[in-house]
Amino acid sequence: MDIRLLQPSDIPHVQHANITNLPENYFMKYYLYHALSWPQLSYVAVDVSRPKKSPYDYPRIVGYVLAKMEEDPPDGVQHGHITSLSVMRTHRRLGIAEKLMRQSRMFPFQTYNLSESKERHSGKENRLMDIERAMVETFGAQYVSLHVRVSNNAALRLYRDTLGFKNEKVEAKYYADGEDAYSMKLDLGFIR
Numbered sequence: 001m002d003i004r005l006l007q008p009s010d011i012p013h014v015q016h017a018n019i020t021n022l023p024e025n026y027f028m029k030y031y032l033y034h035a036l037s038w039p040q041l042s043y044v045a046v047d048v049s050r051p052k053k054s055p056y057d058y059p060r061i062v063g064y065v066l067a068k069m070e071e072d073p074p075d076g077v078q079h080g081h082i083t084s085l086s087v088m089r090t091h092r093r094l095g096i097a098e099k100l101m102r103q104s105r106m107f108p109f110q111t112y113n114l115s116e117s118k119e120r121h122s123g124k125e126n127r128l129m130d131i132e133r134a135m136v137e138t139f140g141a142q143y144v145s146l147h148v149r150v151s152n153n154a155a156l157r158l159y160r161d162t163l164g165f166k167n168e169k170v171e172a173k174y175y176a177d178g179e180d181a182y183s184m185k186l187d188l189g190f191i192r
């Protein structure tokens with residue numbers, strides 16, 4: 001499994017994963033806007049175990065995180081935002097979502113071998129997340145935010161227990177089907 005930065009050519013496959021895994025879907029141009037505006041912030045997980053049949057064979061994207069900077073922050077504070085994260089059902093509970101969110105600074109522009117990740121992330125320094133570090137160092141982010149359905153236990157546990165996000169508030173009827181969202185935040189002061 002390789003975890004690497006999103007490239008524009010990945011976008012149709014990321015869109016496919018998003019449509020498969022989540023009811024919140026986006027136009028192609030919105031993915032492209034992320035990739036072109038904040039190329040340091042979005043990552044994909046690629047299953048490299050499947051042999052390439054030809055040089056034109058497409059990568060098998062099994063997970064992605066799409067992230068951006070909030071362009072007009074209502075509180076006036078620069079911050080990042082996780083737009084969307086998902087992992088294909090066939091590849092869940094393997095630590096892929098955590099790895100997508102928690103990138104080692106040592107390998108920012110290289111592919112990343114999942115089997116070696118536990119060791120690399122055992123040191124405190126390496127526990128910092130590349131996405132968040134890029135938000136702070138490149139864009140001056142003070143925190144990172146996201147929304148998650150109140151019923152989404154898997155994602156809640158990932159964000160709260162594994163990654164340290166805090167519940168800020170409940171946003172009533174945030175989703176199109178009327179479900180409430182937790183608005184969650186991770187303070188990035190620890191990186192500065």
Ligand code: ACO
Binds near residue numbers: 147
């Ligand atoms: N039940 C309980 N806890 C879970 C579950 C689950 N099914 N899945 C993950 N977790 C928590 C656990 O704490 C886990 O740590 P552990 O394995 O040591 O117990 C931790 O998250 C990390 O798990 P990963 O293996 O990295 O998570 P995975 O790769 O399976 O992806 C995800 C988790 C992204 C939530 C996946 O289930 C998914 O794609 N769900 C559908 C899409 C979705 O809900 N996306 C999030 C929407 S919110 C947003 O996009 C901002």
